[in-house]
Amino acid sequence: MNRLKQTKFWIIPIVLIIGITLVFRSGVFASKDKTKVVDNSLSVKVIEAQQVDLVPSLTFTGSLEGQVSATVSAKISGLIEEVFVQEGQQVKAGDPLVRLGTVELANAARQASDAVNKAQANYELALNDFNRYQTLYEKGATSEQQLDNAKAKLKTAQADLSSATANQSSSEQQYSYGVINSPVDGLVANKTATVGQVVSPGLALMTVQDINQVYAVVNVEQKELGRVKIGQKANVTIDAYPGKVFSGVVDIMNPEAGSASRMFRVKIKIDNASGELKPGMFAKVQLTTGNNYKVITVPQAAVLQKQGINYVFVLEGGKALRHQVEIGEISENTIIIKSGLQPGEQVIINSVNRLNDGDAVKVTQ
Template identity: 40%
Template sequence: MIKNKPRIRIVMIVLILALLAGTAAWRIYNAREQATLTVQPLAVTTAEVKQMQKPNTLKLTGTVEGLTSAIISSRLAGKIDQILVEDGQTIQKNAILLTLDAVELANSVRIAQNNVRQTEANFNTAQADYQRYYNLYAKNAATKQQLESAEARMITSRTEVDNAYANLNNAHKQIADGSIVSPVTGVVANKAATIGQVVSPGTTLLTVEQIDQVYVVVNVEQKDIAAAKLGAAVTAAVDAYPSQIFNGTVAVINPVAGGESRMFRVKIKIDNPEQLLKPGMFTQATLTSGEPKTVIAIPRSAIMAQKGLHYAYVATNGQAKKTLVETGDLIGDLIEVKTGLQPGMAVVIDNLDKIKDGDALLTEGGTSR
């Protein structure tokens, strides 16, 4: 038995070595299988980097203003008797907006009429006196001084009649001004008047905004003002109607830059027959400033943002290459790329969140290089 112990030990060692070798072989095989699975290419879609014509435009932020913003106030002091309009109401030119208490105004007219009758009577008397003295003077029955005094009284009476008629016209004008009318066709806004309110001359009561045409007012920097020419075509968009574009033209250019901003105030006139654009709305205006430019562009979906930088995955020889790019303006569904790519390259446009630099790719579309 003692002689067999070395043999048994040898057999056990061989078995242990065989077991270790098998385990190692199995691990190597499993690692190879895992490696084979790891390098399976990711199916992605690519698009070719292309050159295209980019419109040469200037994008500006502006505010809508009515073509005319009429500030309505009273010419007279008085108490508001009626208010005939509300905010948002469309009214025509010369429509009555509100009226003042007319009792005092009517009394002023009556007093002026009485003054006219009195001065006319005085004038008739003075005229008759002058005629009598004229006849007496012709017969040497009155002195020249008496004739001249009678003539002076007649002239004074005529002046008093003219003044009385002027006062009567003013009284009638005040009666008319007691009915406050709109100077333009437009929409009532910012009504601050209330019935019974006592107003002073010049007090703002409401505004009437003429908005069948409107201005989009923008501020243009000095370096861009050359692009803003009278009559230049402009398009405008507002958040309220995201699918609608409003067409207009440059109508007014302030020739003096703002004292603080050093920017030029430019007004763009836009037809607004349906009154969709309303004063105070913010707009994005696009001004065509020259001939189109040739640029490089890729689909917007190919851009990945990380820590304030933009990247694209370029498909090269079946692998993904993470590439830093500098982007420009949006052009529809495409985005301008200023640096980092060349025409003819293929960029990945989907599964960006699943790709790492150097990953194998199975591509569709585009052109790999």
């Protein structure tokens, strides 16, 4: 009996030891702070490099002006008594725009007319006397001296009549300046004339602009002038009409560069029968300068420049590989790639300044 108790005494510790060993081996008490595998790959977006058709062109910004823009001003001093038009009103050449007070001018014109009548009467009297003395002289009834006196009086009367007629013409013209007429067909703009205003010769009162056709006026640098020709077609866009393209043609090229800018003014004529285009609007002009050709383009964000050298990163086997490229023209948000990139390659288009050659990356949408 004692031996059985002794045996149980040894068996229990052994079973406990075996049980504890099995529990520890099972990992129940294993550390929960095992090192996890961290994915340091940078998330990127890619596009496939594709060839696209490109139309060689030049792009300029400028502004619109009327084909004909006439400044209306007074030719004489005076007080404005009436203004016949408002801004934006359509007028024809010869239509009255402004009337000045012309009482004094009217009186002067009337006096000039009276002077012409008086001179005309004197001339006719002198002519009759001359004709009578000439007849008498031919019959020997008067002396040569009397004939010469009649001739001198006739010449004087003729000169007086000529002077009076010239003065009448001048007076009537001055009187006509009291009504200021439109020099051209067009729309009234920039009106400053008001009733009661005292004006002087040359003071601008308004402009009249013919906008059935307008010009988009741009400045062209000397290096690009050889690519611009009279008759060249152009596409013109206006901020006020997004998505709409107006057709134009190069109509005028200034042969001399501006003294300050050293650039050449070029005018692109645009039909404007609808009147949508207004002088002073900003315009963007694109001139086609050659035939279509294929190029590879990428977003500007895809190109990285370091020390004057341009790179793009291409996705290959889950890694970003740096490719040196030669770039061409920049158009809006894209850059032409002239060499260093092939169609179909996957180009990374974001976070390129955070990448190094060979970095692991993962693509996200």
